[in-house]
């Protein structure tokens with residue numbers, strides 16, 4: 001897997017060099033957006049991008065996320081070349097897609113793959129908020145649907161990490177259609193007895209919340225994640241009432257029964273492996 005990272009990094013750096021904007025040397029310190037404290041970047045990296053002062057979970061990229069949860073050397077990407085093609089010829093969209101691809105080295109806002117976790121083979125997808133805020137495009141919906149179908153066909157547990165700003169506005173109704181498509185695929189997967197673990201990360205909103213992110217057999221979230229459909233301002237204006245404190249935070253949703261657990265990033269891999277074992281053949285903690 002480190003090879004994949006090295007290749008991607010090389011590709012990204014060469015593209016940056018082509019544009020004459022080679023990256024500036026990284027600052028040694030960063031200011032935490034949650035507590036305002038100053039944190040050394042190498043401490044942040046060593047702590048999986050969780051603030052050592054306040055526990056704030058920084059959004060992280062899809063490939064890095066996969067490196068945190070999969071067994072080393074087991075990552076195999078699926079449908080890597082599948083990407084949006086500006087189906088409505090929306091003004092400016094093609095150029096923005098191009099820029100997002102160059103900036104992130106990704107083709108779409110989701111990476112789908114197979115790999116192993118604690119030895120158990122899994123089908124896994126991770127949304128990446130750096131690419132169009134993880135918004136739902138036709139290509140993203142198609143990649144997720146193919147992953148679900150792959151998991152069903154190969155009898156693998158499915159794990160999806162969500163992070164999304166909602167619909168991809170530039171794809172209009174084709175974006176919204178992905179809600180029904182992914183949900184229908186998950187229903188077929190569920191009827192065949194498939195296990196789906198959904199992990200909500202900051203932020204998970206809009207059409208992704210209203211479809212596959214909310215359909216997990218087990219619903220987990222990272223601490224402090226914002227999870228909702230519409231934003232709080234829109235809701236307040238619609239219902240004409242002030243919303244309760246912490247509304248749409250993972251902690252609020254856990255209290256109200258929407259989530260099964262909030263799991264800090266450092267414990268996520270072990271928790272998922274435990275759940276896979278508990279739900280494996282025979283339901284034994286030792287089953288693979």
Ligand SMILES: [Zn+2]
Nearest residue numbers: 032035051054
């Ligand atoms: Zn902090």
